[in-house]
Amino acid sequence: MFLHLGADTAIPLRSVIAIFDLKISSSTATEQYLKKIKSLNKVIDISDNSAKSFIITDQIVYLSAISSQTLKKRAGHLSVGDEEYGG
Numbered sequence: 001m002f003l004h005l006g007a008d009t010a011i012p013l014r015s016v017i018a019i020f021d022l023k024i025s026s027s028t029a030t031e032q033y034l035k036k037i038k039s040l041n042k043v044i045d046i047s048d049n050s051a052k053s054f055i056i057t058d059q060i061v062y063l064s065a066i067s068s069q070t071l072k073k074r075a076g077h078l079s080v081g082d083e084e085y086g087g
Contacts (some may be wrong), residue, residue, distance in 0.1 A: 003075050005055060006066045007046035013075060015057040021068040022051050037061050 002010040020030075034054065037043050043061045045051065051063035053071060064071065 003055075003071065005046060005062055005064045005071065007048070007064075009044075009046045009062070009064075011055070011057060011062070015059065016075065017056045017058060019053060019055050019068050019071050019075070021053055022063075024068075025054075034061070 001013045003013045003016060004010045034043070042059075043063060045063040047063045047065040050065050053064050053066060053068040055062040055064060055071065
């Protein structure tokens with residue numbers, strides 16, 4: 001199954017490690033992590049510079065304009081293999 005992140009971008013749900021709210025998760029550690037990942041060219045900003053959430057996958061980090069709550073709800077309605085994913 002796939003998770004739609006917005007901006008015509010969908011990723012395999014299996015690859016999702018975590019979904020975070022950018023404002024709630026804004027801490028020094030989060031800022032340092034995102035800065036480091038950006039320096040490694042492993043960030044894709046699909047938010048048009050209005051990110052509300054970031055999605056960590058096994059390969060890359062996505063910045064999305066869709067809220068983390070909405071993304072988690074979408075993921076909760078999808079299944080991974082034979083198990084239901086509840087976010």
